[in-house]
Amino acid sequence: MGTVQTISDYLIQQLYAYGVRHVFGVPGDYVLRFFHDLENSKLKVINTCDEQGAGFAADAYARMRGLGVVCVTYCVGGLKIANTTAQAFAEQSPVIIISGSPGTNERIKNPLLHHKVRDFDTQLKVFEQLTVATTVLNNPETAFQEIDRVLTAAVRYKRPVYIEIPRDMVSMQIVPRQMSPMYRETSDPHVLQEALREAEDLINAAQKPVIIAGVELNRFGLRDALLQFIDTTNIPVASTLLSKSVITERHPRYLGVYEGAICHEDVRAYVESSDCLILLGTFLTETDLGIFTANIEKGRSIYVTSEKTSIRYHTYEGVHVHDFIYGLLKANIRRREPDRIPHPEISSQFYPVTGKQITTKRLFQRLNAFLDDTIVVIADTGDALFAAASELSIHSAIEFHSPAYYTSMGFAVPASIGIQLASPKLRPLVLVGDGAFQMTGMELATVARFNLNPIVIVLNNGGYGTERPMLDGSFNDLCVWQYSRIPEILGTGKGFIVETEEQLEDALEASRKHTGSFCILDVRLGRHDYSPALQHLTSMLAQKISMKA
Secondary structure (H helix, E strand, C coil): CCCCEEHHHHHHHHHHHCCCCEEEECCCHHHHHHHHHHHCCCCEEEECCCHHHHHHHHHHHHHHHCCEEEEECCCCCCHHHHHHHHHHHHCCCCEEEEEEECCCHHHCCCCCCCCCCCCCCHHHHHHHCCCCEEEECCCCCCHHHHHHHHHHHHHHHCCCEEEEEECCCCCCEECCCCCCCCCCCCCCHHHHHHHHHHHHHHHHHCCCEEEEECCHHHHCCCHHHHHHHHHHHCCCEEECCCCCCCCCCCCCCEEEECCHHHCCHHHHHHHHCCCEEEEECCCCCCCCCCCCCCCCCHHHEEEECCCCEEECCEECCCCCHHHHHHHHHHCCCCCCCCCCCCCCCCCCCCCCCCCCECCHHHHHHHHHHHCCCCEEEEECCCHHHHHHHHHCCCCCCCCEECCCCCCCCCCHHHHHHHHHHHCCCCEEEEEEEHHHHHHHHHHHHHHHHCCCCCEEEEEECCECCCCCCCCCCHHHECCCCCHHHHHHHHCCCEEEEECEHHHHHHHHHHHHHCCCCCEEEEEECCCCCCCHHHHHHHHHHHHHHHCCC
């Protein structure tokens, strides 16, 4: 038997044991006692302006450290993070959602308490659809085991989980039982051996194999195994939009981002001419496949994720991505002579043209020269993402983050909080459209409060620029903000107006030197100035919108 602990203390202890050091959230009366316990623990509370900002920050933190935590009050807080939790589920980001709720004694006779929607379990039912495991800690006898079960599920599946604590349970004391060893799935050895044998034969028979490395290699900590496999076999590798920076884009065998018809033509031609595509941890999503323009033939593919393993037309049940990839390292796969492959060009020079209006193309050319090993890029949706994916070359692994599959606007600014706290040696470069900034950009107040220093580039084209080429109207217009003056409101930071190339040059150099607080650049682009990647994407989406039933 162990020492008596409260439910709150045990949950905090387990979060710390899993490597969590920060908890993001917004307090409320149903969760105040737990916030008080957090504040008096080894964990640091990062209270944000809004719950959605906290959810995005926790998601980004999880992508860097392996687990993130967001803590909110009942319903008015919890339902605000339904969207960020959905994104974490869709993109396999292990976020722990902790919500306070009315006490068990308060629920007797079903009273109409504040924040209640329909029934006391309404919020629980919502999160059952958005997570891989849920629990309500309403029984002291099982609370510790429930905490262990749910945290294990988050780590095992790399997806969000939900923990609800009635406020009269927070300080409930009980003696914890001995923990069971953490469960790890293992593959069926016979099925794994057969899958590896077929994969080995297919790869060795191929003249031009190509790896498409997916985001699960990041989530499951398999990047080093991927690099070892590439170095052993000399097989070239491409990433997807969601997995950009799965390895350094300076690797000699790196092809670039593959996304069907939207990516660079030389990358597309090389990948689609392969007679053996090795898709490892790759999501076959609409955006990753260039609105399904990618030409991936099942008969020449090896497809392995945490949920499925198939080789050509054969499906192998009970094979796990970790075992398969490490099995490939031991397989007898022949080493290739390095051939000539397309490779992203890395330009370290940019010469501003005096008086020339800044354009999206020139902005990203300059940003490409601006990047170094100390910068992590966070791209919101729209041209912030699509131009960055095709035009920026990331120096080191895990230094590019975006909601490239779920594509929720408003991710980037709050994500910079989570990423910089998770990895303090990296300075975030935030790429965000004016529409997305107006949703969550005032989380710069949280940035200021906790002395963080991202460089925020606002792609200001006066509205929802991604939507204009699909179907335009006044609904795509925005109120024009003076983004460069936000530091005046917050009493810290530096703001810049950028209309020309030399203004961009001056602003970036000043931002690099100013490390004591955030910098925000109001980059004023033409109303219809889009990158080629976004033009191609929106033209295809416009066709779908115009289709009649």
